[in-house]
Amino acid sequence: MSRAARTVAALVVFIVSVFPVYWMVLTAFKPTKDIQSATPTFLPASITFEHFGTAVAAKGFFSFWRNSLLVAGGAVLLALVIALLAAFAVARLQWKGRRAFVLMVFMAQMTPWEALLIPIYVIARDTGMLDTLWMLTLVYFMITLPFTIVTLRGFLAAIPVDLEEAAQVDGCSRGQAFRRVVFPLLAPGLLATSLFGFITAWNEFAFANVLIIKDQDDRTLPVWLSSFNNTFGTDWGATMAASTLFMLPVLLIFVVLQGRVTTGIVGGAVKG
Amino acid sequence: MSRSAVLLVLALALSACGAEAGGGEKQEITVWLMKDTATDEFVSKFESEFEREHTGLDVKIQIQEWNGITQKVTSALASTDPPDVIEVGNTQVAQYVASKGVTDLSGRKSELGGDDWIPGLAEPGAVDGKQFGIPFYAANRVVIYRKDLFEAAGVTPPKTRDEWLAATAKLDQGDQQGIYLPGQNWYTLSGFIWDEGGDLAEQTGSTWKGSLNTPEALAGMDFYQKLQALGDGPKDSDEAKPQQTDVVAGGKVAQFIAVPGAAKLVAKANPDLAGKIGFFPIPGKTADKPGAVFTGGSDLIIPLASQRQEAAYEVVKALAGEKWQVELAKTMNYVPNRKALAKEVGGDPGTAAMAVGAANGHATPNSPNWAAVEARNPIKEFQTAVLTGADPKTAAAKADEVITQALNSGK
Amino acid sequence: MTLLAERPVRTTAPAVPRRRKRVVLPYLLIAPTLLATAYLLLYPLLRNVIISVQEFGLPQLVRGDAKFVGLANYARVLADPEFWGVVSRTLWFTAINVVLIMVLSTLVALLLVRLGKWLRLLVMGGLVLTWATPIIAATTVFQWLFQSRLGVVNWALTTLGFEEFRDYTWFADGEATFGILVTLIVWQSIPFAALSLYAAMITVPQELYEAARIDGAGAWRVFSTITFPMLRAMFGLITCLEVIWVVKAFVQIWVISQGGPGRATTTLPVYAFQVAQSLQRYDLGAAVSMLMVLLLVLALLAYFRQLYRQEREA
Numbered sequence: 001m002s003r004a005a006r007t008v009a010a011l012v013v014f015i016v017s018v019f020p021v022y023w024m025v026l027t028a029f030k031p032t033k034d035i036q037s038a039t040p041t042f043l044p045a046s047i048t049f050e051h052f053g054t055a056v057a058a059k060g061f062f063s064f065w066r067n068s069l070l071v072a073g074g075a076v077l078l079a080l081v082i083a084l085l086a087a088f089a090v091a092r093l094q095w096k097g098r099r100a101f102v103l104m105v106f107m108a109q110m111t112p113w114e115a116l117l118i119p120i121y122v123i124a125r126d127t128g129m130l131d132t133l134w135m136l137t138l139v140y141f142m143i144t145l146p147f148t149i150v151t152l153r154g155f156l157a158a159i160p161v162d163l164e165e166a167a168q169v170d171g172c173s174r175g176q177a178f179r180r181v182v183f184p185l186l187a188p189g190l191l192a193t194s195l196f197g198f199i200t201a202w203n204e205f206a207f208a209n210v211l212i213i214k215d216q217d218d219r220t221l222p223v224w225l226s227s228f229n230n231t232f233g234t235d236w237g238a239t240m241a242a243s244t245l246f247m248l249p250v251l252l253i254f255v256v257l258q259g260r261v262t263t264g265i266v267g268g269a270v271k272g
Numbered sequence: 273m274s275r276s277a278v279l280l281v282l283a284l285a286l287s288a289c290g291a292e293a294g295g296g297e298k299q300e301i302t303v304w305l306m307k308d309t310a311t312d313e314f315v316s317k318f319e320s321e322f323e324r325e326h327t328g329l330d331v332k333i334q335i336q337e338w339n340g341i342t343q344k345v346t347s348a349l350a351s352t353d354p355p356d357v358i359e360v361g362n363t364q365v366a367q368y369v370a371s372k373g374v375t376d377l378s379g380r381k382s383e384l385g386g387d388d389w390i391p392g393l394a395e396p397g398a399v400d401g402k403q404f405g406i407p408f409y410a411a412n413r414v415v416i417y418r419k420d421l422f423e424a425a426g427v428t429p430p431k432t433r434d435e436w437l438a439a440t441a442k443l444d445q446g447d448q449q450g451i452y453l454p455g456q457n458w459y460t461l462s463g464f465i466w467d468e469g470g471d472l473a474e475q476t477g478s479t480w481k482g483s484l485n486t487p488e489a490l491a492g493m494d495f496y497q498k499l500q501a502l503g504d505g506p507k508d509s510d511e512a513k514p515q516q517t518d519v520v521a522g523g524k525v526a527q528f529i530a531v532p533g534a535a536k537l538v539a540k541a542n543p544d545l546a547g548k549i550g551f552f553p554i555p556g557k558t559a560d561k562p563g564a565v566f567t568g569g570s571d572l573i574i575p576l577a578s579q580r581q582e583a584a585y586e587v588v589k590a591l592a593g594e595k596w597q598v599e600l601a602k603t604m605n606y607v608p609n610r611k612a613l614a615k616e617v618g619g620d621p622g623t624a625a626m627a628v629g630a631a632n633g634h635a636t637p638n639s640p641n642w643a644a645v646e647a648r649n650p651i652k653e654f655q656t657a658v659l660t661g662a663d664p665k666t667a668a669a670k671a672d673e674v675i676t677q678a679l680n681s682g683k
Numbered sequence: 684m685t686l687l688a689e690r691p692v693r694t695t696a697p698a699v700p701r702r703r704k705r706v707v708l709p710y711l712l713i714a715p716t717l718l719a720t721a722y723l724l725l726y727p728l729l730r731n732v733i734i735s736v737q738e739f740g741l742p743q744l745v746r747g748d749a750k751f752v753g754l755a756n757y758a759r760v761l762a763d764p765e766f767w768g769v770v771s772r773t774l775w776f777t778a779i780n781v782v783l784i785m786v787l788s789t790l791v792a793l794l795l796v797r798l799g800k801w802l803r804l805l806v807m808g809g810l811v812l813t814w815a816t817p818i819i820a821a822t823t824v825f826q827w828l829f830q831s832r833l834g835v836v837n838w839a840l841t842t843l844g845f846e847e848f849r850d851y852t853w854f855a856d857g858e859a860t861f862g863i864l865v866t867l868i869v870w871q872s873i874p875f876a877a878l879s880l881y882a883a884m885i886t887v888p889q890e891l892y893e894a895a896r897i898d899g900a901g902a903w904r905v906f907s908t909i910t911f912p913m914l915r916a917m918f919g920l921i922t923c924l925e926v927i928w929v930v931k932a933f934v935q936i937w938v939i940s941q942g943g944p945g946r947a948t949t950t951l952p953v954y955a956f957q958v959a960q961s962l963q964r965y966d967l968g969a970a971v972s973m974l975m976v977l978l979l980v981l982a983l984l985a986y987f988r989q990l991y992r993q994e995r996e997a
Contacts, residue, residue, distance in 0.1 A: 009794055010802045017809040017870070020824045021816050023835075027824075032541035033522040036514040040835045059335070082715045089712035099994040101713060103987060108724060110927050110979045114952060115972030118744065118965045119730035121347055130351055142723035149716065150920075203817060209340040210347040214302055214355055216334050225819060226339035230308045233512035236823070243820035250815040343960065350745045367963070373745035506831040508852035513826060514833060577745075647961035653944050656855045670945075681962060 028052065028241035035236055051237035055245060058224060060216065068221040069249075071133055072201035075140035076194045079148045082141075084190075087152035088178075092161070102153075108146040114206060121210050131215040139207050144197030151196075155189035156182070195253055202250065221246060298330045301583050302355040304348075307335055309359060309409075309570065314603050322590055329583050342367075342643070349373040354575040356584035357591075362396040362569050363636050363643075365405035370640040375574040375581060377588075378403045384592055388610040392567025392633040399640075405571030406592050407609035409600060412565040412633055413459060414625040416520075416535050417527040419550045421448065425526075429552035431559040437498060443526040444502040451527040452519055453500045455507035455659045456652040459566040460529050460554075465492035466564035466634045467557055472651065473637045473675050480639060482675030484654055485668035493658055493668075500659060507659040510652065517541065529554065531568070532605050532622025551625035556632070567633035569607070641679045650674035735969035744965060756970040765946065766954070766971075770978070773930060773950040776865070777982075780929045783869045785922055788876035793906070795881040807878065814874035822938045825867045829853045857947025860940050864948055867935050872928065876921050883917040884910060916993070923986050930979060951975045 027035055029047045058064075089095070090102060120139060121130075129135040159182055167177035205222040212218045225242050228235040305315070315333045322331050334355070336344065342364070348354045349371055360368060368374055377384075381403050386394065389407045397405025415429075422428065425443045430436040444450030453460070462472060470488025473480050483489060500507075503525070506514075517534050519525065521541035528534075532551055539546040554563035572591060574584045590596055592609055601608040601617040607630050608617060614627050636642055645651075650671035657667035735756055737749040760766050791810075795803055813821075828835045831852045840848035853859045887910060895905050911918065933952040936942065942949035942957065949957075951971065959968020980987075 006794065006797055007802060010798055010806050013791055013794065014806050014809040017806075017813045017874070020821055020828070020870070021812045023824050023828070024816065024820050032518055035522070036518045036833050037522050038833060040833075040838055082719060085712040086716040089709040093709040093712075095706065095709040098709070099991055102994055103991055104720070105716075106987065106990060107980070108720060109924070110976060110983075111724060111728070112931060112952070112955075112972045112975055114931070114933060115955060115959075115969065115975075116727045116731060117343075118959070118969070119727040119734065121350070122730065122744070123727060125351055138723055142719060145716065145719065199815070205340065205819075206343070210343050213344070213348050213351055214334075214353065222817075222819075223337060223339075225817060227307070227337045229338045233515040233517070236515060236518070239823070240820065243817050246817050246820075247815040251811070254811050254815065346741065346744070346963070349741075367741075370963075371741040371745045373742075504832050504850075506833075506850075506852070508831055508855040514830060519833070641962065644957075644961040647957060648941060648943065656852070656944065660852055660855045678962075681964075 024240050025244050027236060028244045030237065032235075032237050051235075051241035052245070054228070054235065054238040055242040058227060058242075060219065061224070063217050064219060064221050064224040067133060067218060068202060071137050071140060071220060072198050074133075074137040075144060075201045076197045078137070078141045079144045079197055080152075080190055080194055083145060083148035083152050083193075086149050087156050090149070091153045091156035105146050105149050109150075111143075113143055117206055117210060120207070124211055130211060131213055131218060133212075133218050135211050136208060136218075136220070139211070140197075140201035140204060143204075144200055148193050148197060151193045152186075152189065155186055155193075159185050191253075195250070198253065199250055202246075297328065299328055299580055299583050300330045300332060301357070301580060301587055303331060303333045303357040303359075303587055304336050304345075304355045305333055305359045306341070306570065307337055309335075309604070310600060311603055314600060317599075318591075318596060322587070325590075326583075326586055329586070331587060346371070349575050349577070352577060353579070354577050356574065356578040356580050357587050358573050358575065359408060359570045360405065360573055362393050362405065362407075362410075362567070362571050365397050365571050365573065366399050366638055366640040367643045368573065369399045369404045373576045374404045375576050375578075376402050376404055377406060377574070377585075380585065380589075384589060385594075385610055388612050390567070390607065390609060390611055390630070390633070392630070392635055393569050393571060393609055396635050396638055397571040399638075405573050406588050408570040408572050408592060409597070409604070409606040409609060410567050410569030410630065410633070411531045411533070411606050412567050412626055412629050413463070413529050414532055414551050414553055414622065414629055415527050415529055415555075416532070416538075416622075417550050417552065418525070418545070418548055420548045421524070421526045422550075429550070430555050432555050433495065433557055433563075436555045437502070440499065440502045440527065448524040448526060449503035449505075451499060451503040451505075451529075452516060452523075452525045453496075453503055453505040453529060454509050454511050454516065455500060455505060455656050456510035456649075457505075457529065458510075458649065458651040458655060459568075461492060461496045461651065461655060462566050462634070462636070463554060463564045464495050465489045466632075468492045471637070473639075473645075473679060475637070475639075480637065480641075480676060480679035482650075482672030482679075484651070484671050484675070485665060490664050490668060493655070493664060496655070497659060508656045521545065532620075532626050535622060551622045553625050553629040562629045562632050564632045564634055565629045567630065567635055637679065639679050641681065644678045644681070645675055648674060648678065731969045732973060734966055735973055737966055739964075739966040739969070741963040741965075749966075752966075756966045757974070760967060760970050760974065768946060769949055769951055769954045772946075772948075773978075776861075776950050777926060777929045780865055780868050780872070781922060781925050783865065784872045784876055784925050784929075785918070787869065788873050788880055788921075791873060791877040792880035792884055793910075795877070796884050807881075810874035810878060813870065814878075816871075818871070818934050819938065821871060822867065822935050825863065825870075826939055829863055854940065855944060857944050860944060860948055864936055864939060867939070868929060868932055871935075872925060876925060879921055880914070880917065883914050887913050919986060919989070923983055926983060927979065930975070951978075 026042075026044060028051050029044050029049075031046060031048045031050070034041065034045065086101075086105075090098060124130050124135045163181050163185075164177045167181045168174060172180065203222060205226070208220045208222060212220075225239070225246055228238040228242065315335075319331050319333060323329060345358060345360060345368060348358065349368060350373065384406060386403065390410060392412075393405075393407030393410050394403075397403060397407060417429065421443060425439075425445070427439040427442055430439045440450035442450075465471065465488060468488040468491045470486050470492060471483055472489075474483045484493075511530065516528055516530065517537040518541060520528050521538045535549045535551070539549065554565060556563040572588050574581065574588065578584050594610075594613065597608040597610065597613055598616045600606060601613065601623075605620055605623045605626070607623075607627060608614065614630075617623055654667050654671035657670075658664045734749075736751060736753060737743070738752050739749045743749040791806075795806060798806065829837075831837065831850050831854075834853075836853075837848050837851055840851075853863060891909050891913075892905060895909055900908065930950075931952055932950070933956065936948055936950060936953050937956065940948045942953040952975070955968050955971040955975065958971060959965050
């Protein structure tokens with residue numbers, strides 16, 4: 001493929017992937033009467049911040065953000081810690097039942113979570129866990145755990161055992177060796193893996209809707225995102241403004257991590 | 273820690289307990305209202321005045337979002353400590369009552385002024401002769417029109433269907449749309465069908481049957497098609513996609529069909545149109561009777577699992593009572609739950625047009641399974657099929673099959 | 684086959700290995716995972732199975748005392764001719780989506796490898812944006828793009844001279860709606876697959892490519908003899924994940940078409956939702972979801988078997 005053809009192909013991929021996102025952000029800045037117009041405008045004729053105002057002024061704005069950060073962050077952290085232990089066992093140690101365990105983790109990814117809405121609701125109700133952010137955190141943790149184990153295991157496998165052993169020879173205990181040698185090498189992988197879990201937990205609506213009932217201060221961001229519906233339909237300007245704000249944290253993490261994210265995920269998956 | 277400090281802490285702890293015991297006597301009542309049911313001012317005014325009259329109660333009104341509301345109410349009904357009063361759509365009462373988790377309020381009906389309730393709210397609130405849902409407020413669709421465009425075309429608000437078609441045809445010129453009617457506005461179609469004497473489904477004994485493939489329903493659809501052609505409403509979509517108030521605000525649209533409150537959104541999106549918007553009831557077949565409309569609105573229910581039944585009832589009684597009914601109807605341009613109160617709120621032109629139509633209000637088939645029909649909505653597909661050129665009878669028969677199946681499933 | 688061959692070895696192995704204390708460690712390490720999985724996944728799954736053999740609707744959810752009905756719910760679902768239509772539609776939907784996702788992602792990844800730094804960053808940035816977009820917002824925008832009157836797609840097609848697309852009603856037609864949903868899901872899925880494949884491709888030693896090129900191998904030959912075999916595990920994993928995700932796709936379909944027009948876009952999760960939530964027959968919904976898991980396991984059996992075999996070698 002010639003250089004020119006590659007450039008054209010790259011631009012096509014870029015435009016196709018970005019256009020809907022661009023349309024979303026554009027809508028967020030358009031005055032309401034221009035949102036649905038007969039001839040589409042691809043550049044804003046006039047810009048308004050009104051929709052962002054509506055989105056930010058929504059009741060409970062701060063508690064939505066705080067809860068989502070707590071729940072998504074908590075779930076991801078918990079998943080990382082527990083997955084790291086399991087991943088270490090799978091990648092570094094030989095034991096009976098290891099294959100069965102790996103298979104179980106893989107199959108756990110197939111769980112039809114939407115179908116477990118009712119059983120999980122019933123369990124939460126019967127154990128007094130309704131209306132708690134804890135329950136939500138636990139569910140999101142479980143949703144992300146299998147993927148986290150699979151990827152982390154791959155990262156660990158990619159780090160030569162010799163390094164660890166060398167550290168042990170130098171007088172480190174096994175735990176110290178892990179902490180001082182393996183962990184720093186693993187850090188990008190940990191971050192990359194956590195991003196995937198974060199996006200999942202950040203977007204989840206169905207469980208948040210039925211597990212948080214009476215305690216309105218415990219509601220999460222996806223509820224906010226769909227809160228610009230009224231009896232006449234939806235305030236699309238505000239919804240798109242909210243969506244734009246909603247994706248900022250994820251973008252921020254991406255920017256901070258940049259290349260590590262992708263090389264990270266892969267490192268895990270290649271060995272997976 | 274020194275001895276005195278310990279004592280101090282103890283004393284504080286004890287006094288805190290005392291205060292709590294004193295405050296604990298106040299019973300907390302949680303009430304769920306839907307988003308946009310009332311204004312913030314109404315809510316706080318109600319809370320404070322109600323608490324002044326009922327000193328032992330602490331009312332907390334929580335505003336619920338529309339998205340996922342069925343799942344939310346279901347999970348509330350099934351929980352051990354549900355909200356004490358819930359506002360639900362009038363057509364949804366039957367579905368929730370089927371859970372056997374809703375308190376039967378039949379015994380209180382006369383105390384609440386039940387003889388004067390408007391049927392569009394009272395009937396869907398009752399299941400097997402028992403009153404579970406207490407009428408809260410109603411609203412129905414009217415025609416919202418641009419006065420300036422009507423004037424320019426030299427037409428006045430029509431009184432009959434024929435006049436309506438003629439006027440709309442006259443308004444549908446050039447880039448101006450006579451009416452913006454999306455192909456899937458099935459509530460409006462239902463009105464046309466009721467006008468012809470038909471219905472969406474019919475019940476014999478305990479068996480339901482879809483009835484779109486009847487001469488009456490097909491005549492209703494025929495009129496819908498004629499009207500729909502006099503504008504650029506999308507044939508494969510409803511009034512929410514795209515949001516019709518946005519379309520009207522941005523384009524040259526002479527009329528659209530919605531509840532009166534929608535006019536405010538149009539004026540908000542395009543301030544130039546404020547003051548140019550008028551209302552008239554949906555015209556009927558003859559001038560002496562307005563067109564049939566779907567009565568939308570809400571009922572109040574009390575979950576059986578609520579441990580504060582009496583207090584919850586007090587809240588329902590207040591919200592459904594004269595004082596707050598008039599207040600709510602005035603602030604929100606609703607039809608109040610009692611016929612006698614209709615006069616009290618006649619001032620607003622939108623509400624006035626709505627009240628005329630309300631006299632010919634109808635409800636969707638009263639079956640707990642009706643929600644399942646709406647979830648797949650074969651009526652919308654029937655409309656789109658006919659508007660895009662399919663044979664009406666075949667399309668209607670296909671939709672009937674789905675309606676019949678949904679309404680009879682689970683039996 | 685290896686699965687079967689393995690079994691006797693496992694059962695005849697000593698039940699309690701009495702070697703050194705160290706053997707306890709792995710079990711300690713996986714204990715939290717096992718505990719969490721048991722309580723948060725297996726237990727709810729078991730409850731779901733129980734619901735699927737009970738009469739469990741809204742009244743039972745609210746008041747308890749559900750009746751055991753054996754396999755009646757399964758029988759009812761399996762006897763529903765609509766169910767089998769839904770199953771085959773789901774298979775088609777998944778196959779079309781996954782093939783498109785894998786082919787396009789591979790092409791994008793190959794392209795990324797060959798791009799200069801700036802263009803590569805640009806394309807990767809675009810993919811990342813797509814990935815971060817909330818599903819609900821992306822779905823709404825797609826719906827707008829395909830509106831019949833005010834949609835950008837019809838506007839563009841008409842402007843390009845395709846007059847038959849003036850006011851074309853995409854959502855009135857089953858196949859068109861199906862196509863739009865495929866487009867949407869492929870669009871949303873490409874970033875993850877393409878970025879992962881790209882990152883895997885750069886781990887392949889350059890010398891291999893150079894050697895192949897010296898031998899005069901064309902692009903396709905290089906891909907089929909070097910890139911693909913080297914990254915076989917990666918392709919397997921991503922395909923497997925995409926199959927799982929596409930089969931489970933729900934929000935997109937529900938928001939755009941609610942499974943319609945007719946049944947044209949009703950896949951298994953949509954069907955399960957209609958049964959479980961609209962009719963509030965949670966028992967039937969549970970049965971459908973268990974059948975869906977069964978189907979997924981069957982579909983991915985070959986992959987799991989290979990995975991199991993691979994594990995022994997590791």
